[in-house]
Amino acid sequence: MTQLNLVTGATGFLGSAVARALLARGEAVRVLARPNGDRRNLAGLPVEIAEGSLEDQESLRRAIAGCDTLFHVAADYRLWVRDKSSMLRANVDGTVALMKAAQEVGVKRIVYTSSVAVLGHVDSGIADETTPSTLADMVGIYKQSKFLAEEEVKTLVRDQGLPAVIVNPSTPIGPRDIKPTPTGRIIVECAQGKIPAYVETGLNVVHVDDVAAGHLLARENGKIGERYILGGDNMRLAEILRHVAGRAGRSTRLVRLPRLPLFPIAVAAETMARFTGKEPMTTIDGLKMAKWFMWFSSEKAKRELGYRHRAATHALDDALDWFRQEGYC
Numbered sequence: 001m002t003q004l005n006l007v008t009g010a011t012g013f014l015g016s017a018v019a020r021a022l023l024a025r026g027e028a029v030r031v032l033a034r035p036n037g038d039r040r041n042l043a044g045l046p047v048e049i050a051e052g053s054l055e056d057q058e059s060l061r062r063a064i065a066g067c068d069t070l071f072h073v074a075a076d077y078r079l080w081v082r083d084k085s086s087m088l089r090a091n092v093d094g095t096v097a098l099m100k101a102a103q104e105v106g107v108k109r110i111v112y113t114s115s116v117a118v119l120g121h122v123d124s125g126i127a128d129e130t131t132p133s134t135l136a137d138m139v140g141i142y143k144q145s146k147f148l149a150e151e152e153v154k155t156l157v158r159d160q161g162l163p164a165v166i167v168n169p170s171t172p173i174g175p176r177d178i179k180p181t182p183t184g185r186i187i188v189e190c191a192q193g194k195i196p197a198y199v200e201t202g203l204n205v206v207h208v209d210d211v212a213a214g215h216l217l218a219r220e221n222g223k224i225g226e227r228y229i230l231g232g233d234n235m236r237l238a239e240i241l242r243h244v245a246g247r248a249g250r251s252t253r254l255v256r257l258p259r260l261p262l263f264p265i266a267v268a269a270e271t272m273a274r275f276t277g278k279e280p281m282t283t284i285d286g287l288k289m290a291k292w293f294m295w296f297s298s299e300k301a302k303r304e305l306g307y308r309h310r311a312a313t314h315a316l317d318d319a320l321d322w323f324r325q326e327g328y329c
Contacts, residue, residue: 002026002027002028003027003028003068003069004028004029004030004066004067004068004069005022005027005028005029005030005067005068005069005070005071006030006031006032006050006063006064006067006069006070006071007019007022007029007030007031007032007071007073008031008032008054008063008070008071008072008073008074008098009032009072009073009074009075009113010029010031010032010033010041010042010047010073011031011033011034011037011038011039011040011041011042012041012073012074012178012179013041013172013176013177013178013179013180013181013184013208014073014113014169014172014208014211014212015031015041015071015073015074016041016042016176017172017174017176017208017209017211017212018071018073018212018215018216019031019042019045019047020045020209020212021209021212021213021215021216022071022216023045023046023047025216028048029045029046029047029048030047030048030049030050030063030067031047031048031049031050032050032051032052032053032059032060032063032074033049033050033051033052034051034052034053035051038178040178041176041178050062050063053090053094054074054089054090054091054093054094054095054097054098055089055090055093055094057097057101060094060097060098060101061101061104061105064098064101064102064105064107065105066105067102067105067107068107068108068109069107069108069109069110069111069219070098070102070107070109070110070111071110071111071113071215071219072095072098072099072110072111072112072113073113073215074090074094075090075091075113075115075145075146075149076090076091076142076145077142077181077182078142078182078279080140080279080280080283081141082274082277084141087141087142087145088141088145088148090145091142091145091146091148091149092145092148092149092152095112095149095152095153096149096152096156099112099152099153099156099162099164100156102162103156103160103161103162107163108163109163109165109219110162110163110164110165111164111165111167111215111218111219111222112150112153112164112165112166112167113167113169113215114146114149114150114153114166114167114168114227115143115146115168115169116168116169116170116171116204116229116231116294116296117138117142117143117146117147118133118138118143118146118147118150118168119131119133119168119229119296120132120133120137121133121137121292122295125295126234126295126296126297127295127296127297128229128296128297128299128300129168129226129227129228129229129300133147135147135148140283140286150166150227153166154166154225157224157225158225163224164224164225165218165219165222165223165224165225165226165228166225166226166227166228167211167214167215167218167222167227167228167229167230167301168227168228168229168230169206169211169214169229169230169231170203170204170205170206170229170230170231170232170294170296170298171183171203171204171205171206171231171232171294172206172207172208172211172315173187173205173206173207173208173312173315173316173318173319174207174208174209174315174318174319174322175208175318175319175321175322176208176322177208177319177322177323178326180323180328183203184319184323186240186241187244187316187319187320187323188323188328188329189281190241190244190245190248190250191244191245191247191248191250191320191323191324191329192248192329193245193248193250193251195241195245195254196251196254196255197254197255197256197257198237198238198241198254198255198256198257199237199256199257199258199259200236200237200238200256201236201237201291201292201293201294202234202235202236202237202293202294202295203234203235203237203240203294203295204231204232204233204234204235204294204295204296205232205233205235205240205312205315205316206230206231206232206233206309206312206315207232207309207310207312207314207315207318208315210230210232210307210308210309210310210315211230213307213308214228214230214301214305214307215230217301217305217306217307218230218301218305221304221305221306222304222305223304226304228298228300228301228304228305228307229296229297229298229300229301230298230301230307230309231296231297231298231301231309232298232309232310232311232312232315233309233311233312233313234293234295234296235312236293238254238256240316241254242254243313243316244316244320247316247317247320248320248329259291265282
C-alpha cells in the first residue's frame with residue numbers, strides 16, 4: 001500500500017519543495033491548504049487537498065486522518081506582525097493541536113520543521129544543535145513562537161511518546177518563493193537596485209530543495225526527539241548582496257551602515273506599518289537580530305542523516321532566475 005504523507009505549508013515556499021520531493025519518489029501526498037489561499041505552488045501537482053488551517057483544530061483532525069507520515073512545515077513566518085497573538089495561535093497552538101491529532105490517529109512518523117531561529121548565538125563563531133538558548137534570548141514574536149512550539153513538541157515526545165524528529169532549517173533560498181519570504185524579498189529588492197547599503201551581519205544560506213531532501217532523510221534516518229540543522233554555507237550579508245547585484249547587472253559597490261543610527265528609522269517604519277498594514281522594510285527586531293552572525297553547522301545532519309547541500313551561490317542564482325521568470329524583478 002502506498003504511504004500517505006500529510007504536508008502542511010505546501011502552498012508556501014519550503015512546504016511545496018517537501019511535497020515535490022515526496023512526489024518525485026512516487027509517494028502519495030495530501031496537503032493542508034486554506035480555502036481561499038494562494039495555490040500557485042500546487043498547480044499541476046498530483047496531490048490531495050484537505051482544506052483547513054492551523055487555527056481550525058477540527059480541520060487538522062480531518063486532514064491527518066488516514067495518514068502514515070506528517071511533515072509539519074507550515075508556520076507564520078514574518079518578522080513583524082500587527083497582532084502578535086495571531087502568530088502564537090498559528091505557530092504554537094496550531095502545532096500542538098496537529099501533533100495531538102496525529103498521535104490520536106496513529107501516525108507512525110512526524111517531521112516537525114522548527115528553525116535555527118530557536119538556537120543560541122556564539123560570539124564570532126558557528127552554532128550547532130547543542131548551543132543553549134532560552135525564551136529570553138528570542139528576539140521578536142516569530143522567534144519566540146518557534147521556540148515555544150519546539151519546546152511543546154519536545155515535551156510531547158518525552159511525556160507522550162510522540163514519534164517526532166525535529167529539523168531546523170537555516171535560510172532557505174530558491175524557486176517558488178511566491179510571497180516572498182523576508183529573505184526572498186531582500187534578493188528581489190537587491191536585484192532591483194533598491195539596496196545600496198547593508199549592516200554587517202551574516203546568514204547561513206541553503207537551497208530550498210536541499211532542505212526538502214533533508215526532511216525526507218530525517219523521516220528515514222532521524223532519531224525520535226533529536227534536532228538536526230539543515231543548512232548550507234555561512235555568508236556575510238554583504239557577500240550575498242554583491243553576488244545578487246552582480247548577477248542582476250547592478251552595481252556591487254555597497255555602503256556599510258552602523259546599526260544603532262537605523263533604529264529611529266525602524267521605529268518610524270513600524271509606526272507607518274500599523275496604519276497601512278504592510279510589513280515594514282526595516283524592523284526593530286531585525287536590527288536587533290543583525291547584531292549576531294546567524295552562522296550554523298550542519299555536521300550532525302551530514303553525519304547521522306546523510307544530508308548534503310550544494311553551494312549557496314547556486315541557491316541565490318536559482319532564486320534570482322525564478323524571480324526574474326515570474327516577473328518579480
